[in-house]
Amino acid sequence: MSIGIAYNKRKVNYMLELKNVSFSVDDGKGQKEIIKDLNLKIDDGKFVVVTGPNGGGKSTLAKIIAGIEKPTEGTILFDGLDITEMSITERANAGISFAFQQPVRFKGIRVLDLLRIAAKKQLTTAEACKYLSEVGLCAKDYIKREVNASLSGGELKRIEIATVLARGTKLSLFDEPEAGIDLWSFKNLISVFEHMRETVKGSIMIISHQERILNIADEIVVISAGSIAKHGPKDEILPEILGTSAAVGSCNILEKGGNK
Numbered sequence: 455m456s457i458g459i460a461y462n463k464r465k466v467n468y469m470l471e472l473k474n475v476s477f478s479v480d481d482g483k484g485q486k487e488i489i490k491d492l493n494l495k496i497d498d499g500k501f502v503v504v505t506g507p508n509g510g511g512k513s514t515l516a517k518i519i520a521g522i523e524k525p526t527e528g529t530i531l532f533d534g535l536d537i538t539e540m541s542i543t544e545r546a547n548a549g550i551s552f553a554f555q556q557p558v559r560f561k562g563i564r565v566l567d568l569l570r571i572a573a574k575k576q577l578t579t580a581e582a583c584k585y586l587s588e589v590g591l592c593a594k595d596y597i598k599r600e601v602n603a604s605l606s607g608g609e610l611k612r613i614e615i616a617t618v619l620a621r622g623t624k625l626s627l628f629d630e631p632e633a634g635i636d637l638w639s640f641k642n643l644i645s646v647f648e649h650m651r652e653t654v655k656g657s658i659m660i661i662s663h664q665e666r667i668l669n670i671a672d673e674i675v676v677i678s679a680g681s682i683a684k685h686g687p688k689d690e691i692l693p694e695i696l697g698t699s700a701a702v703g704s705c706n707i708l709e710k711g712g713n714k
């Protein structure tokens with residue numbers, strides 16, 4: 455009897471739970487439903503990869519979780535707390551980080567400042583360097599650099615990932631981190647995520663088409679036409695989607711370009 459109660463208590467809250475979430479916009483011709491009555495439960499400490507055809511609603515889903523878009527209907531629970539009406543900042547404070555598909559450049563701000571802002575404390579140079587090393591950047595070359603146009607897309611991406619690490623939040627969201635970077639950087643990025651998977655305590659949700667990122671997932675979610683087409687353990691879902699356009703379609707060229 456008491457065991458039953460303990461079990462029930464343990465299962466009450468998921469790290470993230472979306473209940474009947476819908477999102478529609480007025481596209482001039484009427485209401486367009488982008489996310490349709492979506493239900494999703496993610497447990498604590500999972501490495502989740504979200505994939506699916508372009509235009510399926512993946513980025514919108516990430517924005518809804520981060521608070522950039524508000525669902526038209528439904529509820530979002532984070533550790534059991536209803537965050538549906540919370541702003542981006544409130545959600546960030548509650549423990550949700552979001553790395554944009556196109557990282558932002560900040561003129562006049564050094565990499566060290568950016569990491570300090572993310573960590574919300576006066577990180578020592580050594581502490582800041584640790585985060586840069588974790589994303590494969592030689593820290594001393596970057597720590598004093600300004601976050602401006604002199605950084606390449608790949609460098610910027612890795613600096614942004616370092617800020618997510620410095621933030622150390624419960625849930626880190628990445629929208630297609632592989633987008634817009636060269637092959638060399640891509641290869642390094644995979645190592646960054648493999649490393650992150652081992653070291654990070656919170657949950658990671660990455661939107662990606664890359665087979666190698668899908669391969670390190672605990673769980674895979676396939677989003678198509680605003681709904682969840684599949685969700686389950688990697689070993690179950692990956693064989694089902696490999697070779698279909700839903701998963702690796704648009705980025706196959708990259709893989710064949712010598713990155714295996």
Ligand SMILES: Nc1ncnc2c1ncn2[C@@H]1O[C@H](COP(=O)(O)OP(=O)(O)O)[C@@H](O)[C@H]1O
Pocket residue numbers: 479481486488506507508509510511512513514515
């Ligand atoms: N604010 C918006 N207004 C109108 N259409 C939008 C808006 N945001 C997204 N969409 C549309 O919703 C669909 C899903 O977009 P998105 O979430 O970016 O898909 P994905 O990331 O899976 O490629 C696309 O057809 C896109 O054009």
Ligand SMILES: [Mg+2]
Pocket residue numbers: 512513514629
């Ligand atoms: Mg997208």
